[in-house]
Amino acid sequence: MDLHTQYLGLTLASPLVPSASPLSRSLDSCRRLEDAGAGALILWSLFEETLTAETESSARFLSEQFTGFAEADSFLPDHRDFTPVLDLYLEHIAKLKASLGIPVIASLNGVTPGGWVRHAQALEQAGADALELNVYYVAADPDEDGAAVEERYLALLSALRHQVKLPINMKLSPAFSAVANMVRRLEAAGANGVALFNRFYQPDINLDSLRLRPVLNPSTSAESLLAMRWIALLHGRVGLSLGATGGVHGPEDALKLLLAGADVVHLCSLLLREGPRALGRVRAGIAEWMEAQGFETLADFRGRMSALAVPNPAEFERGNYVQVLDSFKSATGVMI
Amino acid sequence: MSQATMVTLDGNEAAAYIAHLTNEVIAIYPITPSSNMGEWADEWSSLQVPNLWGTVPEVIEMQSEAGAAGAIHGALQGGALATTFTASQGLLLMIPNMYKIAGELSSMVMHVSARSLAAQALSIFGDHSDVMACRSTGFALLCSASVQEVMDFALIAQAATLQGRIPFVHFFDGFRTSHEINKIERLAHATVRALIDDDLVRAHRDRALNPDHPVIRGTSQNPDVYFQGRESVNPWYQALPGVMETVMARFAALTGRRYGLFEYVGAPDAERVILLMGSGIGAAEETVEHLTARGEKVGLVKVRLYRPFDPQRLVAAIPATASRIAILDRTKEPGADGEPLYKDVLTALAQAVADGERELMPRVSGGRYGLSSKEFTPAMVKAVFDELARERPKRTFTLGILDDVGHTSLDWDPAFRPDAATGVTACVFYGLGSDGTVSANKNSIKIIAEETPNFGQGYFQYDSKKAGAVTVSHLRFGPRPIRGSYLVGDGEARFVACHQPVFLSRYDMLDKAAPGAVFLLNTPTPPERVWDELPRRMQGQILDQGLSLHVIDAYGIAGRTGMGRRINTIMQTAFFAISGILPQDEAIARIKEAVKKTYGRKGQGLLERNFAAIDAALAGLHRVAIPDRVTSTFDRPPxxxxxxxxxxxxxxxxxxxxxxxxxxxxxxxxxxxxxTATTRFEKRRLGLELPQWDEDLCTQCGKCPLVCPHAAIRAKVYPEERLAAAPAGFQSAPIKGKDFPAGHRVTYQVAPDDCTGCGLCVDVCPIRDRQDPQRKALNMAPIEARHDLEVPRWDFFLGLPEFDRTRLDPGKIKHAMMLQPLFEFSGACVGCGETPYIKLATQLFGDRMLVANATGCSSIYGGNLPTTPYAVNPDGRGPSWNNSLFEDNAEFGLGLRLAVDKQTDQARTLVRRLAGQIGGELAAGLLGADQSSEAGIFEQRERIALLKERLAALDLPEAQFLAGLCEHLARRSVWIIGGDGWAYDIGYGGVDHVLAAGRDVNLLVLDTEVYSNTGGQTSKATPLGAVAKFSAGGKPTFKKDLAMMAMAYENVYVAQVAFGAKDVQTIRAFLEAESFPGPSLIIAYSPCIAHGVDLSHNLRQQDLAVESGHWPLFRYDPRKAAAGENPLHLDSKPPSIPYRDFIGTETRFSVLARTHPEDAERFLRLAQKHVATRFSLYEQLAHLAVAKQE
Structure with missing residues (x-):
């Protein structure tokens, strides 16, 4: 089976692309992902906060341990000059490039166009094949309107675009009033692809301490439907690459997204739970389905169920809503 | 002779350098002031620095010094070159093995930074009490007097032990030498190589246990041969002085530095001579030079090798003309008629005279000096020579104190200065521990001593506080080596710096200033107004001494340049700019280089802001125009x-x-x-902000007093009419809830001088203003506007009556926090994670507490002078506290319990016996009292008061005996408190035994997961993958599960708590533990600055620890098992956040991802799995069916 796909201007041997996760920290698991059939690899995200926090904490807790105690002039050993996070990340890119055949995509996570965007150049020089920009932004300020939020994304993208020639992928949240329009504007501003959609840590309340805590629950297959709808709506209407992320737990989920028009499908929760081999199972499942369906290449079926390709595209829009409501049945004993 | 390399380091580093170079196995255990030697050795080994033979020494931390000595004994018997470092109580713990090691003629050198022993009190400072306790072990005792000598003698001892087979204690004065920074010549590897004979190393190995050539040692000998065996070693001891002389001669040939076993300096025909060993030699030699230059016939014998003692060589070193001799001992032997060196020298002289080897028997005096690093100055040395010149000098005297009881002390003239002080530039800096003054000064010494031909010396004084510790740095610079082994004295400093403006009204800093000296003051006050802010006395000193005054707003500059509150490089720049010690440009360039070295690759931003601060400091320095007269109207307040x-x-x-x-x-x-109860008089005013209570928003939950580490925010309920006398602005609200009587009000009040501004009370406050969610029921506000208003309010609050304890339900936080804390205003760190637990215990049980406290942070903030945080209630009751040792705390506490129980038992017997006389009803009440509640205890105390009255009226011996015992009829709560170093490591044997003993004691383990007090060394409580001292590569093993071990006894109440994660569970655990009539163990998670996290996040870290599964909460109550229920109850949920999210917030873990990324990931994976499996194990245990016990 030929699973080749075009993504961010790169030719990938497979549409299965592990998204940013701790799995990418180990050279070994990256190799195993490649062996299992990953088409490319997105590295764990380099956080804006990490870069600044590391500087501050290493200054305070290592370089400047001013105790003033007779019995202790320090608490933590600080006799090794260590490599800053950014340098480690760059070294890791170089190592991956040397040992993997698949493209390596670096990932930046931040919300302000601060100095960290400058680091993009270093990522390019280190050999990254593309950059993913994850704007992890919750528009919580009631005085900030939607236009301002969109401008934030565009400004960040422009800042990055000025730094590098690499393909740039924007990882978006679903919280836009006009997703399709936003994607088009990002394309105009220089984005080479979008990943739909980012998942946020949701704050939860600790009932013992009455404090908030961040929680990230693993995704479920149900979540992939959100991305599927938007990819189906965008496929063929925009020129940039479309990546589907969130809720891919088996070949069925992946196939649906590809049918909707995704160029690549990202995997995360599944791989974290079951390890790199799970990617191989998804790949095999896709191949098996293609064989059964008589498809030989990915291009044979990619986008076949997009809004442009189905007889009633409104089903991806409001009509879909009515159907779902109709199909909902309440649990026994619950009055609604 | 090899090219000399000059280095600037302290005594500990000098000793560790040779020890690491010449050994293969290094067993260590932290103890002040020797910990740094182990830390250096560990650091070098972790950086793969090889020893003389190209192998990296194995450094292992043991569970105690006794363990380290055992490991060394084994290593020596295994044929390795082995060493250890210790001091004080640690050395005492090694004594049993020292007899063995010496008895087997094993070659080794241990390095000891000599320190006081705990007697009437513990002291971390220097004297020879510990070394003197080792006189009979058979170890050679060799004493260094300076940093240079530490390095030299460490090597000489190593060479001599290999040749002479006698093991050595190489010692030097704790702090004065161990922590003094000086410029010395580093011994080249070639020198070390030349002095260590590999044939002797081979001979040492050949003596090892080896199954290829089996022997047996450590036999048990009987009356027939043991004695002869002890005498068999004499030839080695007789030979050692000669061996030492040979080695010293070879050393002199290699280095040019010539030493003797006893060295004489002074007039060849001296009449008055003093003898001493240790750092005091520096002061003594300066004085002798000064006096002989003026024709006085005085001299000094420097004692180097104290054991084996060589009387012939000693007597030979003393001029025959000496008729008056004083021997100075830095130790005290109560009950002896003289200290050890005195007695040895006296005996040697008497024998020499008796044997006809010496004509004149001099008049010999013995003096004690310098205990616990008491100052020993040239003026005091001169006082000794003056005393010797008197017709009848005191036979026994003390120096440096005023002994108005035994009248032993000599007077001295504090104005005396030896010639050596001329040409030396002395500088004194007053700073806070947290402002980096000490590190900046260490850096300045290095700059001056290493980059110029000048010599430099630095010595640093610290107070005993952890929050707001005051430091005084004493620096000397000059063209000749600096031997002055004493502080910069009054009138001596050419430069005085005050890094904290608040010190102006606290310390007489300018007493140190020499005429014409420079005074540098950090103050936000503009230069033109500074003069008016100086106290009268200080203004007078500036005018009288002709001082120049320079000011800089270091905090302002730090704020503007992104340095936050770090003023170290700013003040350092100012020092170089105006002291004139180095050309300014050169000095600035050197400071910038040092900054580069400090921050390395860790961040360009850090470099940039430091450079900006340095440049801004130069621009921000101002010289103040001095008026011609004193204008100030105030002086230091009482x-x-x-x-x-x-x-x-x-x-x-x-x-x-x-x-x-x-x-x-x-x-x-x-x-x-x-x-007790004296911290309330020490008003330190450390906080920059105070919590401001909003009585309208507050729901009166009580969480803020619970989390306050310093008992600086309190709650009280009182009758409304008391408000009539309240000062203006005193805040109050009607008490909420039906539990309280009508007409009562509540106040949450901050102690404005005692709050450290940590902000934990605001952090924990759960109530937000719905209109303005940034605002809570407590909010931090700058202290300036609030302080003077809150002082009378706090005083009024203290005067309000305590609410009746018997009407409160301590199981409810709100109620428990109405109980008066009897642990207040300690010197613990800002945001300390330990003290809230102790405070809680004193609120719940303080009026009946006996506390046994292991040595460590809790004994320092709990019992270090000048003041004591343990307090008393209005009845005068409160915790009664003692610190025995580090290693025996559980046993010590058990002893308290046994004493209480025995006396209670006797009292009950006597009550029974005297029932007829004291009244049957009272006797029955006393014997049958239910004291399980506050009300029950109150009633019993009433009965005891009545009993006392009745006993006083009885003219019976038994009645009087009972009067002395009857207070024990009231419930006593014995608490055994300490850190993880005690409970998991050094005291674990005792903890285990006391838990097994089944007696009613409460063990509270304040688990910071490292040895916090001595600087964050690894303990068995340190978690997997955490970086700590001695685990620079991350601790490779899991934390010991102390709770599980205790639960295995089945008769022990065990709780694991974290007040910041689940406060109700913590209180429940304390109440259950105390009520359990057997041993109880509470293991309390205690965030610590050693974790590398800002303690304003103390509560968040506890939450993360619990939610990640790092610190599961549970209680194991054997009473439940007896009732047929499962005794284990889990109080926290299964791990709900990734372990990475917990460890990512603490530098102790996160730094490993930078220094050892692969290991960090491996440890993380293991830890993630571990927390899940351990929780699952607890869960399974908690769900086992339990049969009801018979």
Missing amino acids: VVPAEAPAFVRQVTAVLMANQGDRLPVSLMPADGTWP
Whole structure:
């Protein structure tokens, strides 16, 4: 089976692309992902906060341990000059490039166009094949309107675009009033692809301490439907690459997204739970389905169920809503 | 002779350098002031620095010094070159093995930074008490007097032990030498190589246990041969002085530095001679040079090798003309008629005279000096020579104190200065521990001593506080080596710096200033107004001494340049800019280089902001125009209020003013007994902000007093009518809830001088203003506007009555926090994670607590002078506290329990016997009292009061005996408190035994997961993958599960708590533990600055620890098992956040991802799995069916 796909201007041997996760920290698991059939690899995200926090904490807790105690002039050993996070990340890119055949995509996570965007150049020089920009932004300020939020994304993208020639992928949240329009504007501003959609840590309340805590629950297959709808709506209407992320737990989920028009499908929760081999199972499942369906290449079926390709595209829009409501049945004993 | 390399380092580093170079196995255990030697050795080995033979020494931390000595004994018997470092109690713990090691003629050198022993009190400072306790072990005792000698003698001892087979204690004065920074010549590897004979190393190995050539050692010998065996070693001891001389001669040939076993300096025909060993030689030699230059016939014998003692060589070193001799001992042997060196020298002289080897028997005096690093100055040495010149010198005397009890002390002239002081530039800096003054000064010494031909010396004084510790740095620079082994004295400093403006009204800093000196002051006050802010006395000193005054707004500059509150490089720049020690441009360039070295690759931003601060410091320095007269109208306020108790005014206040040296012997409690409740007199005003209560928003939950580490925010319920006398602005609200009587109000009040501004009370406050969610029911606000208003409010609050304890339900936080804390205003760190637990215990049980406290942070903030945080209630009751040792705390506490139980038992017997006389009803009430509640205890105390009255009226011996015992009829709560170093490591044997013993004691383990007090060394409580001292590569093993081990006994109440994660569970655990009539163990998670996290996040870290599964909460109550229920109850949920999210917030873990990324990931994976499996194990245990016990 030929699973080749075009993504961010790169030719990938497979549409299965592990998204940013701790799995990418180990050279070994990256190799195993490649062996299992990953088409490319997105590295764990380099956080804006990490870069600044590391500087501050290493200054305070290592370089400047001013105790003033007779019995202790320090608490933590600080006799090794260590490599800053950014340098480690760059070294890791170089190592991956040397040992993997698949493209390596670096990932930046931040919300302000601060100095960290400058680091993009270093990522390019280190050999990254593309950059993913994850704007992890919750528009919580009631005085900030939607236009301002969109401008934030565009400004960040422009800042990055000025730094590098690499393909740039924007990882978006679903919280836009006009997703399709936003994607088009990002394309105009220089984005080479979008990943739909980012998942946020949701704050939860600790009932013992009455404090908030961040929680990230693993995704479920149900979540992939959100991305599927938007990819189906965008496929063929925009020129940039479309990546589907969130809720891919088996070949069925992946196939649906590809049918909707995704160029690549990202995997995360599944791989974290079951390890790199799970990617191989998804790949095999896709191949098996293609064989059964008589498809030989990915291009044979990619986008076949997009809004442009189905007889009633409104089903991806409001009509879909009515159907779902109709199909909902309440649990026994619950009055609604 | 090899090319000399000059280096600037302290005594500990000098010793560790040779020890690491010449050994293969290094077993260590932290103890002040020797910990740094182990830390250096560990650091070098972790950086793969090889020893002389190209192998990296194995450094292993043991569970105690006794363990380290055992490991070394084994390593020596295994044929390795082995060493250890220790001091004080640690050395005492090694003594049993020292007999073995010496008895087997094993070659080794241990390095000891000599320190006082715990007697009437513990002291971390220097004297020879510990080494003197080792005189009979058979170890050679070799004493270094300076940093250079530490390095030289460490090598000489190593060479001599290999040749002479006698093991060595190489010692030097704790702090004065171990922590003094000096410029010395580093011994080249070639020199070390030349002095260590590999044939002797081979001979050492050949003596090892080896199954290829089996022998047996450590036999048991009987009356027939043991004695002869002990005598068999004499030839080696007789030979060692000669061996030493040979080695010293070879050393001299290699280095040019010539040493002797006893060295004489002074007039060849001296009449008056003193002998001593240790750092005091520096002061003594300066004095002898000064006096001989003026024709006085005086001399000094420097004692180097004290054991084996060579009387012939000693006598030969003393000029035959000497008719008056004083021998100075830095130790005390109560009950002896003289200290050890004195007695040895006296005996040697007497024998020499008796044998006809010496004509004249001089008049010999013995003096004690320098205990616990007491100052020993040239003026004191001169006082000894003056005393020797008297017709009848005192036979026994003391130096450096005023002994108005035994009248032993000699007077001295503090104005005396030896010639050596000429040409030396002395500087003194007053700073806070947290402002980086000490590290900046260490850096300045290095700059001056390493980059110029000048010599430099630095010595640093610290107070005993952790929050707001005051440091005084004493620096000397000059063209010749600096031997002055004493502080910069009054009138000596050419430069005085005050890094904290608040010190102006606290310390007489300018007493140190020499005429014409420079005074540098950090102050936000503009230069033109500074003069008016100086106290009268200080203005007078500036005018009288012709001082120049320079000011800089270091905090302002730090704020503007992104340095936050870090003023170290700013003040350092100012020092170089105006002291004139180095050309300014050169000095600035050197500071910038040092900054580069400090921050390395860690961040360009850090470099940039430091450079900006340095440049801004130069621009921000101003010289103040001095008026021609004193204009100030104020002076330093009294240290304590006039109404303080007499003892506090006469003694405590003097200590607080940093004038403790002036206190005479008569004012010292002879048996170490001090009053409690004295921190309330020490108003330190550390906070920059205070919490502001919003009584309308507040729901009165009580969480803020619970989390406060310093008991600086309190709650009280009181009748409304008391408000009539309240000062203006006193805040109050009607008490909420049906539990309280009508007409009562509540106040949450901050202690404005005692709050450290940590902000935990605001952090924990769950109530937000719905209109303005940034605002809570408590909010931090700058102290300036609030302080003076809150002082009278706090005083009024203290005067309000305590609410009746018997009407409160301590299981509810709100109620428990109405109980008076009897642990307040300690010197613990800002945001300390330990003290809230102790405070809680004193609220719940303080009026009946006996506390056994292991040595460590909790004994320092709990019992270090000048003041004591353990307090008393209005009835005068409160915790009674003692610190025995580090290693024996559980046993010590058990002893308290046994004493209480035995006396209670006797009292009950007597009550029974005297029932007819004291009244049957009273007797029955006393014997049958239910004291399980506050009300029950109250009623029993009432009965005891009545009993006392009735006993007083009875003229019976038994009645009087009962009167002395009857207080024990009231419930006593024995608490055994300490850190993880004690409970998991050094004291674990005792903890285990006490838990097994089944007696009613409560063990509270304040688990910071490292040895916090000595600087964050690894303990068995340190978690997997955490970086700590001695685990620079991350601890490779899991944390010991102390709770599980204790639960295995089945008769122990065990709780694991974290007050910041689940406060109700913590309180429940304390109440259950105390009520359990057997042993209880509470393991309390205690975030610590050693974790590398800002303690304003103390509560968040506890939450993360619990939610990640790092710190599961549970209680194991054997009473439940007896009732047929499962005794284990889990109080926290299964791990709900990734372990990475917990460890990512603490530098102790996160730094490993930078230094050892692969290991960090591996440890993380293991830890993630571990927390899940351990929780699952607990869960399974908690769900096992339990049969009801018979």
